[in-house]
Amino acid sequence: MDQYKILNNGVKMPVLGLGVYKSGEDTKQAVLDALAAGYRHIDTATLYKNEALVGEAIRESGIPREEIFITTKLWNDDMRSGKQMEAFEQSLKLLGTDYVDLYLIHWPVSSALESSWKVLEQIYKEGRARAIGVSNCHMEHLMRVMAVATVVPAVNQVECHPYLSQKSLRTFCNNVSITMEAWSPLGRGNVLSDPVIGQIAKKHGKTPAQVVLRWELQENWIVIPKSVHKERIVENSQIFDFELDKEDMAKIDSLNQDRHFGTSPDDFENKQW
Ligand code: NAD
Secondary structure, X not given: OOOEEEOOOOOXXXXXXXXXXXXXXXXXXXXXXXXXXXXXEEEOOHHHOOHHHHHHHHHHHOOOHHHOEEEEEEOHHHHHOOOHHHHHHHHHHHHOOOOEEEEEEOOOOHHHHHHHHHHHHHHHHOOOEEEEEEEOOOHHHHHHHHHHOOOOOOEEEEEOEOOEOOXXXXXXXXXXXXXXXXXXXXXXXXXXXXXXXXXXXXXXXOOHHHHHHHHHHHOOOEEOOEOOOHHHHHHHHOOOOOOOOHHHHHHHHOOOOOOOOOOOOOOHHHHOO
């Protein structure tokens, strides 16, 4: 299996990244451990308040900047207040870089969705983001963005794991060449004790986390599992040396319950974020 996907603008995006939501003070070491384990993609956001630690780790690793794919995201408040460009510039400053590889609208804030997309397009055209995309967008949000877009979003990052397989959204995105990226690809740990996954893990001599991530890769998702523990960071990267067969894939597919462990895009505006 290829370790990269080619986005709709030709940019190569590693299919495995490290998620750093709630990694706190451990972020720097987690990123260093991930880079040492071969990860070349880090997923952060303004919300996570750790862009500076991500930037420090990348510089300290000695790996050339252009070999590492950095994603960060525009936060809701900065959309509502019309400070999208300032927020982007602050992210660059904190990361200590003059471009990001992927800049995402974190949530489809209704009052500022189209206007924010226009700012992302400007950033893209200036070459300060190699690709731009969205997160937590359902079909209706994507239709709104695409109605005003001159650049089609490259990526839609949404919650996905065996209990939330997102089939219809994925079909829609495939049809309009938007690459799907799975957040909470381990269901925040909640899917790992499922007996079906345990059985398949045993069959392949792999761990439940590796089976779940491999299922997502074979379903064409980009995955960004989070951990701050070196052994788990390494474990989560060892997913390219085995393959799930049709029967395994069908068994995991059948676990879908359309169940969110995080916030659903249908409720987030009620949360007053
Ligand atoms: P996840 O599904 O990656 O689960 C992480 C948790 O799973 C860890 O805290 C740990 O408890 C457990 N875990 C990790 N590796 C394990 C292993 N090998 N064995 C057993 N347990 C293990 O959940 P997440 O952090 O919510 O999502 C991953 C990343 O996705 C985030 O860090 C963030 O970068 C991104 N994210 C984006 C959004 C968004 O709105 N765009 C929302 C949530 C998360």
